[in-house]
Amino acid sequence: MANPLTRKLEAFAPLPEADRRLIDDICRNPRDVGPREDLIREGDDPRDVQLILEGFACRYKLLPNGRRQITAYLIPGDFCDLHVFILRAMDHSIATLSPCRAVAIPRHRVLELTERPAIARALWWASLVDEAVLREWLVGVGARGADERIAHLLCELLMRLRTVGLATDGAYELPITQAELADTVGLTHIHVNRVLQRLRAEGSITLKGKQLVILDVDKLMAFSGFDVNYLHLSESNGKKEPCR
């Protein structure tokens, strides 16, 4: 299967063959990381950039009151901390959720990437999309009820996983605990459970183990007020095949 970073960037625009090879080359020596391990901690000044190749990771912040808020999911093809070039210290932490495969890319190799115009533009695009996703999460937590909020998240993950080839139709693997989901959407794990029960009961989803199936994607999107628009996928993407 194609490199997830390549797939993701090509959701913006196709890359020259040479760029794809560069990306492949950079991903040569990945390492495996267990679940629930910190990749970068708040306050760190990391020296290389982490790229997720397999599994789910997240950005999160711990509060004095003991609560944790997850502010982003990092899925295959996502960079952890491109900020590194500008900012001194991390203002949040990053941890794996599931077992992951990741590469630590040293600064100079990242520069090789950004010297390729097509990649540079695509990375800029990706960072704008990340910001849009963040905004959408804020909207969800601030203004959507629990059910819509979770349904919306499931739709978003579907679309994002599709672009890296990890979802077909409405089905994908969601290697995440209900408690982690709770820290994501700002609810208790118990209430998350209630919502999932409800979504199951009304026939919207199926979720056994880590296998999620959205039974009627359009319906769930309508219900949760999901509008793909904010993911800024090129027209060639989304429902159809990635551009050749």
Next chain:
Amino acid sequence: MANPLTRKLEAFAPLPEADRRLIDDICRNPRDVGPREDLIREGDDPRDVQLILEGFACRYKLLPNGRRQITAYLIPGDFCDLHVFILRAMDHSIATLSPCRAVAIPRHRVLELTERPAIARALWWASLVDEAVLREWLVGVGARGADERIAHLLCELLMRLRTVGLATDGAYELPITQAELADTVGLTHIHVNRVLQRLRAEGSITLKGKQLVILDVDKLMAFSGFDVNYLHLSESNGKKEPCR
């Protein structure tokens, strides 16, 4: 008073004199915009970039359920939509809150800015800070109680306004309605009112008309779990004078 954009960017690193002059030049013909006016609407493909010179504006999103979520405050020195160069359509709207003075900067002039290395780096920094602020808002809405959430926002605004010279000590002008605050923090305007009453009663703040005074800044920061860190101000900034 110095140009707010210059002041803001110099919170990252000092700019060469020529860069400052360029910024001044670009801000030559501002226009006045009344309160509650849309500057850019969701779906638009705007042709120039808006820069706020005076007043408060905001990014927001309207939901099918009729609620509105404000996802960012734009204060003097903030750009509205640098995304323009990459993305086709806005995925959210931008409106003024108070009366504003703004400049519409055509694309080619923005390019002049980004050709100056010091400015380009500072703009990159600014966009990373915007993202950090967004994350912090998400943390607030997702994991802080109403009182801390609002207190935290007031602290954040204090720090941001200080860097553009619009706050001294704990005092600044907050030209925003309680209903707008409510749409920001994900509460009802009625509950926002309750919280403000409480903060007043316990002697944390003073707020008459649009004049806000935080009576004991350190105390309010401690209470709300505010850690300046995420604004990534250079050490020379924050409490002290901007670097000469």
Next chain:
DNA sequence: CCGAGAAGTAAACCTAGGTTAACGACATGG
């Protein structure tokens, strides 16, 4: 194949914040 911890479920009960409905205090403009 067994045992222990992690994840999921369930039910009873509680509270932070929402809703509704007034009313008072300013503004603004005619």
Next chain:
DNA sequence: CCATGTCGTTAACCTAGGTTTACTTCTCGG
């Protein structure tokens, strides 16, 4: 100087979601 509208304030009542506790079902190492 009144009329009208927006903003802030209060109070009574309500509900979505939180808390607590406990039981069940996985999972996985030994």
